[in-house]
Amino acid sequence: MIQAFGLTSTPRKELPPAVDDVSFEARAGRVTALLGEPGAGKTTVLRLMLELQRGRGVTHFRGRPLHRIAHPSREVGVLLGEVPGHPARTVRGHLRMLCAAAGVPVRRADEVLEAAGLVSLRDERLGTLSRGTDRRLGLACALLADPHTLVLDGPAEGLSVRESRWLHDALRAYAVQGGTVLYTTADPKEAARAADHVVTLERGKVVADQQAADFSRTRLRPRVAVRSPHAARLATLLAKEARTAHRSVEVVREGGNRLSVYGSTCADVGETAFRHGILVHQLAHEVGDMGPGAGTEERFGPEVLTVTAGNGPEPGPPAARGTDAAGAEQETDPSARPGPAVTAAKGPEPGQPDATTVAPTDARQATNRPAPASTTSTAATAVAPGNRTGSARPDPAPLQPAPTSALRTPAPAPSPALSLTPGNDPLGGASSVLPPPISVRSAPSPLRPLRYELRRVTGVGTGIVTGAVVLVLSAVTAVLLARVGHTPQPRLLAAWPREVPLPPAALGAGLLGALAFGDEFRHPALAADRGTVPRRLGLLTAKLVVSAATALLLAVLTVGCDAQVLHLFYGREFVRVPADWAALSAGWAGLTIGCAWAGVLAAGLFRSTTAGLAAVVAVPVVVVPLVQKVWNGQSVRTAADLPMRVREILLSQWPFGGERYVVAVLQALVQPVGSALALSLTALLCAYLLMTLRGRVR
Structure with a gap:
């Protein structure tokens, strides 16, 4: 169940919220539609509910606000806009990556693929999916963690009739299983056809909160659309026969040769026209839209005339004016003007049914919607939620018609709303208690961060392409340096000219590290339901580990590839193993890993791939000259011969020659590039931790 109390957005400047x-309230086991025209505030309501936008109010999902739920994705499945994901990632790879983020078994990806009908498209790239397939994938992502509640923003927008029917059947099947479904729509006929409960928004306020049957009666009015060259004569005859038979029939001249007949059928209108020899060009059933406020307020107009049996003309509500015809399912003449209405009525006026005195009828029959048993026969097994802890679901069974009390009056708001809504003081006084503020919270860290990061890296070909480019560029550079000469062998194997601040391998490692966090902000798969990408130590650790392994592999492949190419072109003399290979290897590995980590930290700190790569390039260009000035400046004492003294200290404590690796690392650190890189990493890590703690304090 969803309970939303006093949701109010933060206004901008002098504009109203x-x-x-x-x-x-959206109850479990039912489909609730949040209806409103574009700009009515539907998406803002969902963002306030999900704590994606600042404002006031509180939303309870089965009695708890979202920030108090340990694993929100297991409680609420969300689809807002397009499916966020890398365009080059496959459908199955995207779902498997989200499985690691949600902490569910990887086999769940195949289950939701089958439920959404995407098994045949599992190897398709996200960037090639059609609109309908993207909606199916979005529903699969929302169902991935088997949540109790589905919150969808315009899931049927842009879909064909067949795709919309499939989507609504899937939502109906999920609700029948005991889940709560809330979705937004701008089409009142869709809301009446697919939902059990309709909440209507207009200009950011709730103007109606009705069951589907009440909504259909107060806003959607079935009518018979007639086109005839003798429309005026036919209207008079229909009103006369209705007055004689004491039936409530309303005839509206829409203009030209068009009539709208309310309270009758195509058969009755056709028989009347046939008996009197009137030619009819069109005779069809339609459903008109009376507007958001229909049934909640009276609307009068000068162009409507109501005639009742035994009385003269008197003004009445324009129950079926030109706005009614504008929302019809069939096209009308845009140049037609609404004419006078002739009504033969007995009892209450049909144009203004009272929502509190509607006779109890089956909501599904009133909206021409099939029974849930037949609706779910094909879709219930496809999207039936699996077994979950803490969410008892009843066995699949047809929904029963709403009780009489539920059809007569909207469901009362829960008692906490009295203290949360301004102006509703139960003691009768002016209440000054405002709804609690809504703070924007970041997305939770993946429950299995290392698995998530591995699937994120291997799911796209960016790493392979980058590595291939680095190897080719390094090989070409090494051949050219060997041909020119005057290049030491270590720099020759690393393809590092003196004029270039960083070798290709270090730049490639830095780029891959920057992409590790940059892709999260460009294609935020982690933050689809909770806002910004999280700064969590678990996620950072996983990215640092994976980027370090990738950088180390790239460094080894670069040296090996350069050695093979040099041996091929110039012989064995260029690939001799240096005497100080341990120190050189430690420095080479430290350089590539340090660049990768600098890219990760900078991209996570500044939320940009470009900023991550810029931080990598800034180390040799900006930081190294500053470090050199410090080391070369005047000082009383220096750290000369530090590695030798460390070797003397650690000789008795590190058996089997382990002190060589420590000395090699220290020798790399005392170099200008090593010192600059260590200093940059320390500064970036401190800034990252500071931002993380700052976000937690908020």
Whole structure:
């Protein structure tokens, strides 16, 4: 169950808030539609509920706000806009990556692929999916952690009739299993056809909170659309026969040769036209939209005339004016003007049914919607939620018609709304208690961060392409340096000219490290339901480990490839093993890993791949000259012969020659590039930790 109390967005400058004091309830086992025209505030309401936007109010998901739920993705499945993901990632790879983020078994990806009908498209790239397939994938992502609640923003927008029917059947099947479904739509006919409960928004306020049957009666009115060259004569005859038979029939002249007949059928209108020899060009059933406020307020207009049996003309509500015809399922003449209405009525006016006195009828029959048993027969097994802890679901069974009390009056707001909504003081006084503020919270860290990062890296070909480019560029550079000469062998094997601040391998490692966090912000798969990408130590550790392994592999492959190419072109003399290979290897590995880590930390700190790569390049260009000035400046004492003294100290404590590796690392650190890189990493790590702690304090 979802309970939203007093949702109010933060206004900008002098503008009114986009959402003002919105309170409603979405019950388990039912599909709830949040209806409103574009700009009514539907998406803002969802973002406030999910704590993606600052404002006021509180939303309870089965009695708990979202920030108090340990694993939100297991409680609420969310689809807001397009599916966030790298365009080059496959459908199956994207779902398997999200499985590691949600902490569910990887086999769940194949289960939701089958549920969404995407088994045949599992190897397709996200960037090539059609609109309908993207919606299916979005629903699969929302169902991945088997949540109790689904919150979807315009899931049927841009879909064909067939795809919309499939989507609504899937949502119906999920609700029948006991889940809570809340989705937004701008089409009132879709809401009446697919939902059990409809909450109507207009200008950021709730104007109606109704069951589907009440909504259909107060806003959607079925009618018979008639086109005839003798429309005026036919309207008079229909009103006369209705008055004689004491039936409530309303005839509206839409203009030209068009009539809208309310309270009758195509058969009755056709028989009347046939008996009197009137030619009819069109005779069809339609459903008209009376507007968001229909049924909640009276609307009068000068162009509507109501005639009742035994009385003269008197003004009445324009229950079916030009706005009614504009929302019809079939096209109308855009130049037609609404004419006078002739009504033969008995009892209440049909144009203004009272929502509190509607006779109890089956909501599904009133909206021409099939029974849930037949609806879910094909889709219930496809999207039926699996076994979950802490969420008892009843066995699949058809939904029963709403009780009489539920059809007569909207469901009352929960008692906490009285203290959370401004102006609703139960003691009768002016309440000054405002709804609690809503703070934007970052997405949770993946439950299995290392597995998530491995699937993220291997799911796209960026790393392979970058590595291939680095190897080719390094080989070409090494051949050219050997041909020119005057290049030491270590720099020759690393393809590092003196004029270039960093070798290709270090730049490639830095780029891959920057992409590790940069892709998260460009394609935020982790933050699809909770806002910004999280700065969590678990996720950072996983990225540092994977980037270090990738950089080390790239460094080894670069040296090996350069050695083979040099041996091929110039013989064995260029590939001799140096005497100080341990120190050189430690320095080479430290350089590539340090560049990769600098890219990771800078991209996570500044939320940009470009910033990560810029931080890598800034180390030799900016930081190294500063370090050299410090080391070469005047000083009383220096750290000369530090490695030799460390070797003397550690000789008795590190058997089997282990002190050589420590000395090699220290020799790399005392170099200008090593010192600059260590200093940059320390500064970036401290800044990253500071931002992480700052976010937690908020």
